[in-house]
Amino acid sequence: MPITIRPMPAPLDPALVEKLARVDFPTLGHYLEEGFCTPELRRHAGEQRIVGRAVTVRITALDSTLLHHAAGIVAPGDVVVVDCGGDRRHAPLGEVVVNALAARGAAGAVVDGTCTDIDALRALGLPVFALGTSVLTTKLHGIDDGGLNVPVSCGGVTVQPGDVVLGDANGLLIAGPERLAAVIDTALADDAEEPDLIADLHRGGRLGDLTGATDTLVGLGALPGPTR
Incomplete structure (x- = not known):
């Protein structure tokens, strides 16, 4: 060729x-x-x-x-x-x-x-x-x-x-x-929030609670829901 x-x-x-x-x-x-x-x-x-x-x-x-x-x-x-x-x-x-x-x-x-x-x-x-x-x-x-x-x-x-x-x-x-233009603003917003997330972790927060991952697992039935 x-x-x-x-x-x-x-x-x-x-x-x-x-x-x-x-x-x-x-x-x-x-x-x-x-x-x-x-x-x-x-x-x-x-x-x-x-x-x-x-x-x-x-x-x-x-x-x-x-x-x-x-x-x-x-x-x-x-x-x-x-x-x-x-x-x-x-x-x-x-x-x-x-x-x-x-x-x-x-x-x-x-x-x-x-x-x-x-x-x-x-x-x-x-x-x-x-x-x-x-x-x-x-x-x-x-x-x-x-x-x-x-x-x-x-x-x-x-x-x-x-x-x-x-x-x-x-x-x-x-x-x-x-493709990058479609996600860049969301990614920059994530970066801006990350320092607060890390600070919450060092204050004793659990990552799954802070990100919603634990609630997702509850919704999937992989974890028991909160007791009342």
Whole structure:
């Protein structure tokens, strides 16, 4: 299949980005089930959270020619998401490519495979998510196969160009802007209530009583109801 190069996706809504930058990402896990990458896809470099627009790149296991091109056209705040076709031996993300992304103002990089030059990546500090590290790297073979801004697979999730990439020390969530917009206000409200809930726990409250879980079990008949 020949290389497919499509236009850059539409910018993310700044208001949504601002809200996502404030929410605790695991809170979104209370309301969503899809879009969560496999836990093995971890942050190997960088310490900051990322909220950015997905720029997708699909390459072959051996050839990162298309990735080099993509690294030169990303916009500030973008997150490059690389699909290596299931290969975990050849690392397409290393010191040069990640520096190229950082120079363009990218928010981070994600590879459904491995990265390399890990000490240099950690010194640079741009967040890089990968399944592991490797000494074996991709090359510039110019193989006529791959895609830029096409649907890709990453961490078990189908990623569309223009999706929102959320990443921190817990892992990665990649979802469409509309899906996240539908739950972000509720998630932020949950975050605002959480300090009071934790304070109630330390005052002796029982978690099941405070969240209603115990009443639910009573309603299911799993626990006896209150005596009168």
